[in-house]
Each structure stands twice: as structure tokens, then as C-alpha cells.
Amino acid sequence: ETGVTQSPTHLIKTRGQQVTLRCSSQSGHNTVSWYQQALGQGPQFIFQYYREEENGRGNFPPRFSGLQFPNYSSELNVNALELDDSALYLCASSLVAREVPYEQYFGPGTRLTVT
């Protein structure tokens, strides 16, 4: 069974730039959620994708956007990067069956540094 994978592992960007982070879900899972984790804090929910549509969003501005593809992989896009966007970005996959959500399994994360 293949776990959740994310790429890249680390990324350094300049304020104002745009970034795309990628996630491959665990085998058998059909849902992907994205979280932002600042140093010393718990993860904060950005949004979830189910059936290729956004299915719930946290308190993040529209410059955070995403996609889910037919193979259930996903992308997180962040435009107009700000210094406060520096964080560990986590992707989690889960199975939703008969509208019942199950546990979320996390990938290793992408460490984004904005300078």
C-alpha cells in the first residue's frame, strides 16, 4: 500500500511569487485535504477536495486555491506569496464512502520558506 506523497520536500520563494505544491493520495483514498502548520502550532485546515470539487474551506484568502485530478491527486496553489506563508504544508488523504468520512492520513509535508 502506497502512502501519501508530497513534492517538493523544500521550497524557497520570494515575496510576491506564486507556488504550486503537489500531493498524491494513498491508494484507495478519494479525498484530499490541505493544512498549513506554522512552527510550534497545530495544523490549520485550508480546504478539502472530494470528487474534484472543493468540499469545505478554512479561514484562508482566495489566493490559496487547489485542484483535484481524476486520479485523486491534488495541487495547492498560492499566489502573491507573503512572508507569513512560510510554513509546513501538509496534505492528508482519506476515504469517503457512502458520504461517511474516515481517518485522514498525512504526507511528509512541503516546507515553504518565503523571503
Add this chain to the structure above:
Amino acid sequence: EDQVTQSPEALRLQEGESSSLNCSYTVSGLRGLFWYRQDPGKGPEFLFTLYSAGEEKEKERLKATLTKKESFLHITAPKPEDSATYLCAVQAYSNTGKLIFGQGTTLQVKP
């Protein structure tokens, strides 16, 4: 507002010294409470799901329990390899896609 508070923020134990971590929560309609372990620079690793008050789950030296207001993660005779940050999260029926996390408890077990 749904929220989760974990205590203590940090805990230092000697190897073999048992203790408990606390997770207090406020949520409108709890669907599930989750415990994760996170090593530095890594993604959270799933440990347990608890769905209803009175439920208990065990895995090796860890035991999780749930009441209507809080959850405890009991660590029995910990080893240095148990050192990590332990995260608690809740899931509400109103938004089952979203996990609301506490800030975590960082556990250090010294040999």
C-alpha cells in the same frame, strides 16, 4: 466556536515514568476525535480515532480515552522512542472534511 486545547504544552519524563496528556475540546456535534504523533519535520502519524464518550483504544504503550469534554492519552512505561509531539484533533458533523487541531504536547522521554 469549535476549538481544541492540549495540556501540558511540554512534558519531560524519565524512561518508565507513566503519565497522561490532556485534550479538552468544544465542538458542536462531535463526529470523531483523533490522536496523531508528529516527529520533527515530518507529517503527523495517525494513532487513534474515538467516536463516543466511554470509548477506549490501545496501541502498545499508548491508551486513548474519551469523555464528553476531553480526551486523555495515557503513556505507560514510556521509552525514549516515544519522544514526539502528540496532536489531538476533532471533527464536527457540520464539516466532516475539516480537522481542528490543538497546538500539541511535546513529549521528551529521557533514558
